[in-house]
Amino acid sequence: LMGTLNGQENSGLLTIKDVAQRLKVSEYRAYELARQGVLKAIRLGKSVRVTPSAVTEYLAQNGG
Numbered sequence: 001l002m003g004t005l006n007g008q009e010n011s012g013l014l015t016i017k018d019v020a021q022r023l024k025v026s027e028y029r030a031y032e033l034a035r036q037g038v039l040k041a042i043r044l045g046k047s048v049r050v051t052p053s054a055v056t057e058y059l060a061q062n063g064g
Contacts, residue, residue, distance in 0.1 A: 012051070012052065013042065013049035013050065013051060014049060014050045014051070014052060014055065015047075015048075015049065016030045016034070016048055016050070018050075019034075019039070019050045019055055022055050023058070023059070031048065033058070034048055034050065038058070039054060039055070039058050040054040040057070040058075041054070
């Protein structure tokens with residue numbers, strides 16, 4: 001995972017559930033993509049968040 005946001009506003013960040021819906025994959029698969037670094041993600045404590053631009057970038061690179 002890419003790292004953490006320290007003290008920054010996390011509005012606009014997507015949950016894994018949101019990402020899974022946008023990519024039309026399971027939540028498990030979305031977590032795996034983030035864990036593998038294929039999908040850029042941010043760890044906030046125990047939560048994983050993804051920027052909308054990271055989803056767009058993933059789709060552009062993977063034929064979405």
